[in-house]
Amino acid sequence: xxxxxxxxxxxxxxxxxxxxxxxxxxxxxxxxxxxxxxxxxxxxxxxxxxxxxxxxxxxxxxxxxxxxxxxxxxxxxxxxxxxxxxxxxxxxxxxxxxxxxxxxxxxxxxxxxxxxxxxxxxxxxxxxxxxxxxxxxxxxxxxxxxxxxxxxxxxxxxxxxxxxxxxxxxxxxxxxxxxxxxxxxxxxxxxxxxxxxxxxxxxxxxxxxxxxxxxxxxxxxxxxxxxxxxxxxxxxxxxxxxxxxxxxxxxxxxxxxxxxxxxxxxxxxxxxxxxxxxxxxxxxxxxxxxxxxxxxxxxxxx
Numbered sequence: 532x533x534x535x536x537x538x539x540x541x542x543x544x545x546x547x548x549x550x551x552x553x554x555x556x557x558x559x560x561x562x563x564x565x566x567x568x569x570x571x572x573x574x575x576x577x578x579x580x581x582x583x584x585x586x587x588x589x590x591x592x593x594x595x596x597x598x599x600x601x602x603x604x605x606x607x608x609x610x611x612x613x614x615x616x617x618x619x620x621x622x623x624x625x626x627x628x629x630x631x632x633x634x635x636x637x638x639x640x641x642x643x644x645x646x647x648x649x650x651x652x653x654x655x656x657x658x659x660x661x662x663x664x665x666x667x668x669x670x671x672x673x674x675x676x677x678x679x680x681x682x683x684x685x686x687x688x689x690x691x692x693x694x695x696x697x698x699x700x701x702x703x704x705x706x707x708x709x710x711x712x713x714x715x716x717x718x719x720x721x722x723x724x725x726x727x728x729x730x731x732x733x734x735x736x737x738x739x740x741x742x743x744x745x746x747x748x749x750x751x752x753x754x755x756x757x758x759x760x761x762x763x764x765x766x767x768x769x770x771x772x773x774x775x776x777x778x779x780x781x782x783x784x785x786x787x788x789x790x791x792x793x794x795x796x797x798x799x800x801x802x803x804x805x806x807x808x809x810x811x812x813x814x815x816x817x818x819x820x821x822x823x824x825x826x827x828x829x830x831x832x833x
Contacts, residue, residue, distance in 0.1 A: 535622075536621055536623050538568065552634045553635055554634075555635070556580075556632075556633050559580075561596070561629050561685055561686060564578065584609060584610070585611055590609070590663075591679065592607065594618065594620045598621060598631050599631055604620065604622070606618065606619045606620070607662075608659045608662065610659050614639045615637070617635070618634070621634070667679035671721055672744050674728050674732075674742050676743060676744060677744075677745055679743055680745065680802075684802040684806075690755075696755070697759070697796045698755060699761070699794040700753055700794075702790070703790045703813065704748060704750075704789050705748040706789055706817075706821040707787075719779055723786060726775065727788065734765060751809075752765075752766075758794060759796075762826065763792060766792055766826070770788055770823070773787065773788045774822075788822070789813055789821050789823060790816060790823075791814070791826065792809060792826030793805060793808035793826070
């Protein structure tokens with residue numbers, strides 16, 4: 532087993548690495564900042580790591596986050612406006628803060644898949660985009676998957692902490708979903724999951740919020756810069772939107788969901804704590820009769 536990468540092992544080697552790669556940098560994968568290596572310490576800069584891709588948004592399939600969380604190296608293809616890049620992310624052991632070494636090499640002219648006309652790189656770009664999307668997407672609902680939650684929620688918590696803005700999480704469960712599957716079959720159960728997902732998508736801001744199928748019939752929704760009052764209104768729109776009869780061959784199903792909300796404001800929480808608190812509220816909704824939203828403000832806004 533190879534020894535872990537530390538800052539003292541990196542010192543003096545970054546210039547050499549630059550001879551083999553088109554770009555070499557150290558990043559903080561959670562705060563999304565490029566870092567400078569000075570001796571045995573790293574200093575955070577104001578440069579945002581994903582600005583390299585000219586995309587103005589956080590990479591959905593961030594392997595640097597994965598390298599940090601799993602403490603092992605990962606590789607992926609990424610694309611800038613002008614090139615397809617092979618990125619290798621290696622975790623660095625530091626005492627102060629998360630750090631990952633990113634090694635980037637232009638693979639535009641060397642990556643070929645199948646046959647066809649590659650003169651403009653369009654086919655390869657589509658493949659790169661599709662692969663990165665599939666890694667973090669639930670195939671049935673087209674929402675994000677649990678892997679995306681693990682990668683993205685810590686980043687949003689850090690950003691909310693820096694901005695001193697509220698961050699709300701909604702945890703949602705479909706009422707009586709097992710009975711629906713047992714009575715009507717899994718094909719109808721899949722239809723239910725897809726319809727619920729469509730309702731969620733219609734009621735959140737695509738530019739800054741996101742939602743994921745957390746597992747089975749459970750969904751997690753993250754609302755950035757959203758107060759508990761605002762989150763309650765979003766949750767209620769979703770709850771009312773789900774109450775749609777879904778036709779089967781013999782009869783219809785009256786579909787309902789239970790939702791729990793927790794908003795992180797003054798007290799800072801880890802992703803696990805934030806999800807757990809929202810999950811606890813969801814179970815309160817279940818135990819109170821289902822088909823309802825539970826949070827800190829439901830009595831006031833009901």
